Amino acid sequence: MQPEEFTLFVHERGTALFRDMPWRRDTDAYNILVSEIMLQQTQVDRVLPKFEAFMARFPNVAALASSPLSDVLVLWSGLGYNRRAKFLHEAAKMIVREFEGELPSSQAELTRLPGVGVNTAGAIVTYAFNQPVVYIETNVRTVYLQHFFENNSDVSDAMIREKVEATLDRNEPRLFYWALMDYGSWLKRNGVKNIARSKHYRKQAPLEGSVRQVRGRIVRALTLGECSLDALQKAVDSGDGRFEKAYEQLLLERLIQQQGEQVRLTQ
Known part of the structure; x- marks a missing residue:
């Protein structure tokens, strides 16, 4: 398939498979930032209700930046990977402090924000600024693995980037990437399991039995309010050593605070 044919094919699939999402209806840069951070390692169906609640509580970057981290963590609870909430909160403060409250439209400048890597920055400039x-x-x-590397393994992102570069719709990049997202999601739902052929594929460790699971339980417990360390441990600890590791990590990352014997989400 020639590049032009592939680009047209992707648009056709995107039209047929289009998924309505609030951050597609309103492509304000702040909406895109919040949605992209939430979508990191989290499926769309889980993000949708959290996004709506988050935007109702923090409707703009100034509202988020001026709120205590504890309020952000309460809204984030249930999405997992709570460090993302802290990164987003810190990014909002940086945007207010250094960019006069407006998200930069440069991919390079966006990567200065906490929690925003090159690919997340690429998504933001694509969807917010087209x-x-x-x-x-x-x-x-x-x-791209399905259409250009069907018989290959150990495919690098550099190889895929070359194909994206050749097929990207430069007039309507936002629509093109939406189509890629919806078509890729459809392929996976219909049994295409080719991602292990990517050189960069890393199978996510299971949540059950992990320290990450206990981290989430600690944060969720503290969304109900401050409590003693002893009470927290009794509510969360499974007696296998994970509580101590999770608790120490959360303290070091400043997601929680301990004053005397009392523990709370970081203010």
């Missing part, structure tokens, strides 16, 4: 930049994520890998 800029034709190349970025790679799971659905992009799925589509």
Whole structure:
């Protein structure tokens, strides 16, 4: 398939498979930032209700930046990977402090924000500013592995980037990437399991039995309010050593605070 044919094919699939999402209805840069951070390692169906609640509580970057981290963590609870909430909160404060409250439209400047890597920055400039930049994520890998690397293994992102560069719709990059997202998601739902052929594939460790699981339980317990360390441990600890590791990590990352014997989410 020639590049032009592939680009047209992706748009056709995108039209047929289009998924309505609030951050597609309103492509304000703040909406895109919040949605992209939430979507890191989290499926769309889980993000949708959290996004709506988050935007109702923190409707703009100034509202988020001026709120205590504890309020952000309460809204985030249930999404997992709570460090993302802290990164987003810190990013909002940096945007207010250094960019006069407006998200920068440069991919390079966006990567200065906490929690925003090159690919997340690429997604933001694509969806918020309709800029034709190349970025790679799971659905992009799925589509290009399916059409250009069907008989290959150990495919690098550099190889995929070359194909994206050649097929990217530079007039309508936002619509093109939406189509890639929806087509890639459809492929996976219909049995295409090619992502292990990516050189960068790393199977996510199971949540059950992990320190990450206990981290989430600690944060969730503290969303109900401050409590003693002893009470927290009794409520959360499974007696296998994970509580101590999780608790120490959360303290070091400043997601929780301990004053005397009392523990709370960081204010």
